[in-house]
Structure formats: C-alpha cells, structure tokens
Amino acid sequence: MTMNRKHFLTAVFFPGILLCCISLCAQEILFSPEKVTDWLWNYTPDKVSVSEENGTKVFRVYGYRQLFSVQKFPVETGKAYRLSGEFRAGPGTIPAKFYFGFSQFAEKGRLINSPQVNILPGTDAVLLSDVAKSDTVVFLDSGANWKKGGFVVFGARKDLSDLPNFRIAKGTVSSVEIKDGVVKLTLSRPAGLEAGKGTGVREHFPGGNYHYAGALNETAPREWTGFEGIISGFASSGLPREKWWPGAESVSVLILANYRGPKESVLEFRNLKFEMIKKENH
Structure with missing residues (x-):
C-alpha cells in the first residue's frame, strides 16, 4: 500500500524514522464499515459490493455513486477526529475522480450546505x-x-x-x-x-456542499493509497477542511465515487475508519 503523504495531515511514522514529534492516538473508533448495508447510496443493488481479501473487507463501487454512512455521529467541541481509508481504481478499469469526507447536520438534523456558512x-x-x-x-x-x-x-x-x-x-x-x-x-x-x-x-457564496476532509477531487490511484484528514474544532465561517463548519452537530461519512467518470469506472476502498483521537506531544 502506497503512503501518499500529501494527503496525510497527521504524524506518520515508519520503522526507525521519526517524521513528526506529535502522534495521534485512536481513542474511539466511531465507524469502520464491513457490510454494504452500512451505507446509503443512490443505487441499484448491484452497484456496491464487498468481499473479503486476505482478511480485509474490500468495497467496490461501480460507476458514479454517492455513499453516506447509515449512522450519523455527534461531533463535539474540544474533540479531534480522524477520517482515513485506502483507495484505488479497480484493476483494469479507468481511474475516475473521487471525494471522501462528510455531510454535516445542524440542529434537528438539518443538512448544512455551503451557502449557509460561506x-x-x-x-x-x-x-x-x-x-x-x-x-x-x-x-x-x-x-x-x-x-x-x-x-x-x-x-x-x-x-x-x-x-x-x-x-x-x-x-x-x-x-x-x-x-x-x-x-x-x-x-x-x-x-x-x-x-x-x-x-x-x-x-x-456557494461552494462544495460537503466537507471533504479526506480527499477532494482526487483521481483514484492505480495502487492502494492512503488518504486521511484530521478535523478539530469549529470554524466561525467558511468551508475549511480541518474544522467542522459552523453549527455542525452531527455528521455522516461520505464518498462520492467515480465522479463524472465513465460508467465502467470502479472505485475500491478498504480499511476505512472514522475515529475520535487524542494528540500526544513527544
């Protein structure tokens, strides 16, 4: 698996090499999908699948699809969160763009779109x-x-x-x-x-309607590549990727797969996690 460091906002450690003085430790895993039914999507049932390869669940999305986690997760002031996953274009298919992040909800579950905060x-x-x-x-x-x-x-x-x-x-x-x-x-x-x-x-002004903490308009790589984002605190306005937008009370995990790509494109992902984390200085 390729460690595509430009997508990693966290500290990354390789054996024997210290790349940063701050480590990010998982405190609680909020979401780690294993079943197709962990997601909602604009779908026909055969367009999203999952299989097990060497003990790891691999999801495949065929053509353009918007995936949202079924569960919504409260987000809190004073907490830090990490969204991570590994992505690639399906072998033998045409790589297309994808987005990885969140939809955000205000009080009473009202969806927050960019014109409401930007x-x-x-x-x-x-x-x-x-x-x-x-x-x-x-x-x-x-x-x-x-x-x-x-x-x-x-x-x-x-x-x-x-x-x-x-x-x-x-x-x-x-x-x-x-x-x-x-x-x-x-x-x-x-x-x-x-x-x-x-x-x-x-x-x-309008902008992207979702919070793309993990990947923004990325072309799916040929090899497994890690994408990650850290979110902490709330913005006073605007559309930052490293903070929740104003008024966000809960979020669902989002993937826009094969965005504007050919219908034959396949996006694969694995080891996806949404975690509450804590930062430790060393």
Whole structure:
C-alpha cells in the first residue's frame, strides 16, 4: 500500500524514522464499515459490493455513486477526529475522480450546505425597505463589496452567530447598482421569503456542499493509497477542511465515487475508519 503523504495531515511514522514529534492516538473508533448495508447510496443493488481479501473487507463501487454512512455521529467541541481509508481504481478499469469526507447536520438534523456558512466578508448591510416573497429587487444601506452570483442571506449578525443561516433568497444576485448611497440588488428570481426593513443581511457564496476532509477531487490511484484528514474544532465561517463548519452537530461519512467518470469506472476502498483521537506531544 502506497503512503501518499500529501494527503496525510497527521504524524506518520515508519520503522526507525521519526517524521513528526506529535502522534495521534485512536481513542474511539466511531465507524469502520464491513457490510454494504452500512451505507446509503443512490443505487441499484448491484452497484456496491464487498468481499473479503486476505482478511480485509474490500468495497467496490461501480460507476458514479454517492455513499453516506447509515449512522450519523455527534461531533463535539474540544474533540479531534480522524477520517482515513485506502483507495484505488479497480484493476483494469479507468481511474475516475473521487471525494471522501462528510455531510454535516445542524440542529434537528438539518443538512448544512455551503451557502449557509460561506460568507463574503465585508458585505454586512441593512435592508432599507421590506422584502416580499415576490420581490426581485432588494435595497440596502451599503454594498461596496457585493458581487454578482452570490445569495442574499437575511437575519445576518456581525458576530456570525446566525450561522448556519437558512434564510436565503432563492435567486442569486444578478446586478449591483449604487446610487446616492443606496444599493439596489437585482435577483435572478423572486426572493421567496419575507423580511422587514432594518433586517441585517449578508452575501454568501456557494461552494462544495460537503466537507471533504479526506480527499477532494482526487483521481483514484492505480495502487492502494492512503488518504486521511484530521478535523478539530469549529470554524466561525467558511468551508475549511480541518474544522467542522459552523453549527455542525452531527455528521455522516461520505464518498462520492467515480465522479463524472465513465460508467465502467470502479472505485475500491478498504480499511476505512472514522475515529475520535487524542494528540500526544513527544
């Protein structure tokens, strides 16, 4: 198995060689799949399989599939977590892209997507007039940093305590006009919600909808290769890979297999683990 070190955020030790002064010790294994039924996926039943090879369970995913662990796992402040696994393209198949990480859920199991947390800094403003569901024009008191393509988010607070914010206009910003200190935003479609004059707003932008701690847009290697990510703490905003996004309370493990690849592509993986860990200095 190839140790592809560019994917490893942890300390790695080979016999007789000290590569880092910090070791990461498993405290509790939260998820280590052994059965196809450990996963949910957009599937026909024959597209995901598992077999045992030399005592190790090897999963195979045929064509593009989104796999999510059936179980969700709470994540806590003050804890560190490691996601790891070994991946390769199925022998004799065309390597395709894959992603490895998490879907994240806020209070009441609500899925967190990137527009709910990915702020455009410097865009906090206040509504100068009420907004109705059918409105496609929004007036603000400031907007020098607003850009086309983002979303108007309502109920924004400067301390970011509103994140994740699910009060998002349905249309994106298609134009920004500033005249006599008044900012006029035109939306690509009606706002779809109501907000009163004086409500705080902010611009958010879409990004990847999942947290790709382990692998981001990687081409499946020909040989078994380890991919790993360490997550500790919570971000105040944005889409970092080394921290949970704002408001995350639980997560499920995610694999996007053979992304935009040919239907004949096969992704194999083994020794997948999601662990709670502790760091020890030496």
